[in-house]
Amino acid sequence: MQNQPMLLRNAGHVLTGLPGEAARSPARDLRIEDGVIVEMGRGLESWPGERVLDASDCVIYPGWVNTHHHLFQSLMKGVPVGINSTLTPWLKSVPYAFRAAVDEDFLRLAARIGMVELLLSGCTTIADHHYVYYPGMAFDPSEVLFDEADALGARFMLLRGGATRARDAEEGAPAHLRPETLDGMLAHVQDVAGRYHQSGPRPMTRVAMAPTTITISLATEELRPMARAARELGVPLHSHLSETVSYMEHCREAYDRLPLEYAAEHEWLGPDVWFAHLVHLADSERDMLVETGTGMAHCPQSNGRLGSGVAPAPALARRGAPVSLGVDGAASNEAADMLSEAHYCWLMHRAHAGAASRPRPEGTGEQGADAVTVEEIIRWGSAGGAGVLGFEGVGTLEPGMAADLAVYRLDEPRYLGLHDRAIAPVVSGARPYLKYLLANGRVVVEDDAIPGLDMDALRAQALDTVKALLRAA
Ligand SMILES: [Zn+2]
Known part of the structure; x- marks a missing residue:
């Protein structure tokens, strides 16, 4: 009751x-x-x-607060062609390669699997960065995701992703690969926010404006109008940023800027903004995060799995920047639950700090075991997460x-x-x-089970769906 x-x-x-x-x-x-x-x-x-x-x-x-996920990937775990790939080839060979399969039934099943996994780890707030949107879709993914979260009783935030510029856009691309228009995206966010965005204490549902990757998914002149539209609606801003070195390379080549300089120039920093990853940051970019109160969704397992690097979460947190934890999509994290994430986070930063130790006298001697404490990780994964997502009173x-x-x-x-x-x-x-x-x-x-959930049926559906994907491949 x-x-x-x-x-x-x-x-x-x-x-x-x-x-x-x-x-x-x-x-x-x-x-x-x-x-x-x-x-x-x-x-x-x-x-x-x-x-x-x-x-x-x-x-x-x-209850853990997961600030970055892609639930649709919950049926794309351990895909062999991408298992040893870094981010860019992995994106192409896994999530984008299976994009056409993401119909309403597929999304519903994937979302249920991902949410069940999270709940059983002790997670009560889920933010899903869903970016499979294209013109003329036969269903609204937002409704499927809010429905599934509601059925399980979790707090849910839709980070409404998408792009007005397709990766490797080609003439005559199939419908599911076509980009949206800026007006189309903004109109949909306004509609979804009108239905689901709650502010005030202890909201159950919220919405963010979340183009997939601001340095790639939008034309430069679209960034500022989008940020302004979000602020007008009262919804926060989210995107991927600085996950690998290629973000820095791309930004330098395309815009002659560091990624966070580019974000700042287009009004994409502030306490109502948080970015997933932020692994590769120049010192000046760290200062910008601290000074503007821009948040981080720290995704250590995905960063490890894709060989992306180690985000400076402890250093930023010590300086007061908002740090939270996200599992990222299960296609790049085969353990997309909050306890696994917390455990790996705890070990990774210690190993990373220890790897920098050098013999004395010129070096530092042993170090690393105080890089981050259990209490800090719990804080990032609970209050830190509720803070960046704007779940007041949670x-x-x-x-x-x-x-x-x-x-x-x-x-x-x-x-x-x-x-x-x-x-x-x-x-x-x-x-x-x-x-x-x-x-x-x-x-x-x-008692370690979700009342009313038929776990056997969920297992059978997952096996059948993966078999069908393998047959189609
Ligand atoms: Zn992601």
Whole structure:
């Protein structure tokens, strides 16, 4: 039931998504009413009519917020032709090669698989950068995506992608490869925002203006009108940027600018903008992100998988730039869930910092193990994400905030012997049993399963669809 009051009791640890000392709450019980945390403490008594959820020995995290995904790719995992490719050839041989297959049924199934995977990792807010739009489509992908999220009970944000310039545009290209017009894109964003964009506290659905890649997908003179149209509508701006060195090469050749200089010149920086990746940044570009409050969707697993590099997320976060976590599409991240992402993030930045250590005296000696802490990664993946997406009242566990939270049970041998069980979901590298997942105060996962979801049918549909794709290839 949507609004049944609840009392979560006896948690072993509660991590909050807040900074510093507040990252760990002394509370063991949380009271929830109308989708909001109303009280946190120890030894809270249950009230009549409350459902009591036992969290004994469990670890409670804020619901993860995923700030960059491409759900349509959830049926394009591990495609052999792209498995050892860098971004540019991979884009051509995987997501663009399968673009024609993305009809309504395909998108619905792919979205469901991706969302189920995320929910079972403890994610309650999903932002999907969907860019398969073209003139004359037989269906509106936006509706499919909002529908699927609503059925599963997750908060959902559509990052409405697309392009007015096609990659390698050819005369007479098939319909699914044709670019849109700027007016067509803007009219659709206005329509979708009118139906789904909520502001104010604890929104369930939001929309962003999100051309696929601002340095490639739009004509230069279209960037500023698009940014202005978004600000007029009150929706934020999102795009891919600086994922590989080729972004810098392309920007230098085409515009004689660094990618972030190009963005700045066309009003594409600010606290209402966040970019996916931001791996390759000049020092001056880092300063621009910090000074303007422009956010990052950090996608470490995808950056590792495609050999793109290591984004300077810890350095930017230390200087106050907004950092969040995104899984990116499953065609470039075969573990597109938030716990995998957090675990890899934790290790990657330590390895990266350690790789820079040199023997003393001229070098630095051992270093790297303090590159990023578990608490920081949880913060990026919860409050940080809600901040860049503009989900007000979401992302931390405190009274007055949305009751979005994951209750992990640590029963497996891997969790036995831990001196600090609070860190297990991030450091131990597997998905713990998810006893409960609450989104907006509603139980959306219980006993590691999604009530009402036929997982066998989902498996069978996925296998059939991949077989059909292989036959068609
Ligand atoms: Zn992406």
